[in-house]
Amino acid sequence: MSLDAPTVLATKPLLGVLLGDCPAVPPMWLMRQAGRYLPEYRALRADKGGFLELVYDSEAAAEVTLQPLRRFGFDGAILFSDILIVPYAMGQDLWFETGEGPRLAPILAETDLSALKPDYSRYEAVYETVRQVKAALDPSVTFLGFAGSPWTIATYMVAGQGSKDQGAARRLAYGDPARFGALIDAIVDATVTYLSGQIEAGVEAVQLFDSWAGSLAPLQFDRWVIQPNAAIVRKLKALHPTIPIIGFPKGAGAKLPDYAAGTGVDAIGVDETVDPHWASRVLPKGLPVQGNLDPLALIAGGQAVEQAVDNIRAAFADRPHIMNLGHGILPDTPIAHVEALIAYVRNGERV
Numbered sequence: 001m002s003l004d005a006p007t008v009l010a011t012k013p014l015l016g017v018l019l020g021d022c023p024a025v026p027p028m029w030l031m032r033q034a035g036r037y038l039p040e041y042r043a044l045r046a047d048k049g050g051f052l053e054l055v056y057d058s059e060a061a062a063e064v065t066l067q068p069l070r071r072f073g074f075d076g077a078i079l080f081s082d083i084l085i086v087p088y089a090m091g092q093d094l095w096f097e098t099g100e101g102p103r104l105a106p107i108l109a110e111t112d113l114s115a116l117k118p119d120y121s122r123y124e125a126v127y128e129t130v131r132q133v134k135a136a137l138d139p140s141v142t143f144l145g146f147a148g149s150p151w152t153i154a155t156y157m158v159a160g161q162g163s164k165d166q167g168a169a170r171r172l173a174y175g176d177p178a179r180f181g182a183l184i185d186a187i188v189d190a191t192v193t194y195l196s197g198q199i200e201a202g203v204e205a206v207q208l209f210d211s212w213a214g215s216l217a218p219l220q221f222d223r224w225v226i227q228p229n230a231a232i233v234r235k236l237k238a239l240h241p242t243i244p245i246i247g248f249p250k251g252a253g254a255k256l257p258d259y260a261a262g263t264g265v266d267a268i269g270v271d272e273t274v275d276p277h278w279a280s281r282v283l284p285k286g287l288p289v290q291g292n293l294d295p296l297a298l299i300a301g302g303q304a305v306e307q308a309v310d311n312i313r314a315a316f317a318d319r320p321h322i323m324n325l326g327h328g329i330l331p332d333t334p335i336a337h338v339e340a341l342i343a344y345v346r347n348g349e350r351v
Helices: 005-011 013-018 039-048 051-055 058-072 085-089 120-136 150-159 167-175 177-201 218-239 253-263 276-282 295-300 302-315 335-347
Strands: 076-078 093-097 101-105 142-148 205-210 245-249 267-270 289-291
Touching: 013 142, 013 205, 039 051, 039 058, 051 058, 051 093, 058 076, 058 120, 058 335, 085 093, 085 120, 085 150, 085 177, 101 150, 120 142, 120 177, 142 150, 142 177, 150 167, 150 177, 150 205, 150 218, 167 177, 167 218, 177 205, 177 218, 205 218, 218 245, 218 253, 245 253, 253 267, 253 276, 276 289, 276 302, 295 302, 295 335, 302 335
Parallel strands: 076 142, 142 205, 205 245, 245 267, 267 289
Antiparallel strands: 093 101
């Protein structure tokens, strides 16, 4: 993909910000915008019978990706999929327990990585989703692909499920860093393959989600968050030099500047716990930022969300900024509050 900067800045506001533009009104998308807070999503998921079935039905997954665009007119579309498609393609079994979340087997705390048999054909349905969305997407909307970052993916692969403190992965990383490092390296390579395929199918930028980055001590953060993400950025840029990469290390806090400098990402997502004024002071000048509206402020709506938006926009007034949440939109978010947020950001309209 070749990016003509003047054309992009004029026709794709979100992609323009990722390339360094600073429009008066920030473009918007919301993490998990295609999901459970929308009645049309709930109806489609009920019809398909399960989450993974929905992800692997490319036509349905494309429909889910497009649903929030039709309703809200966001500036970005985020591919509907799941971060655990990567370990699934690396050879683990993947399923979702109702009310409990994802499960992976065999558990790598007990099984060696060499026991897995990779099957990258498991990416193909996702690529087909990308192609279908791309064909239907308004040309002004930026299409975002994504993957989980290696540390976060490893926490699931080691434990076989999510956990509160990522203890199993942290124990393995400390106790057998060579074995854990081999797993991280394998995830890096599988992720580069996955994201490259998404780009070839039609996405225009990608985001790396490191949802559990905040659970690591500083030295471990450098080894298992910064270094692997830097490897992904380096390898992906060698294949697709013009594609912007957004890094989102949730919970990184004071380690954000080191992450920005060490990974080489083109933009950085800031979660809701970070003071945006501090972030703007310490991050590299001109680096685009994304976030950091608290998802609970959006649920509260009214003055709470307006004050938060005003604070964020003031903090990032002098740098490229994408308005977004500090994490995913919550299932009980009122649709009217999303509509009010969009009206307030774009037109200054108060409810």
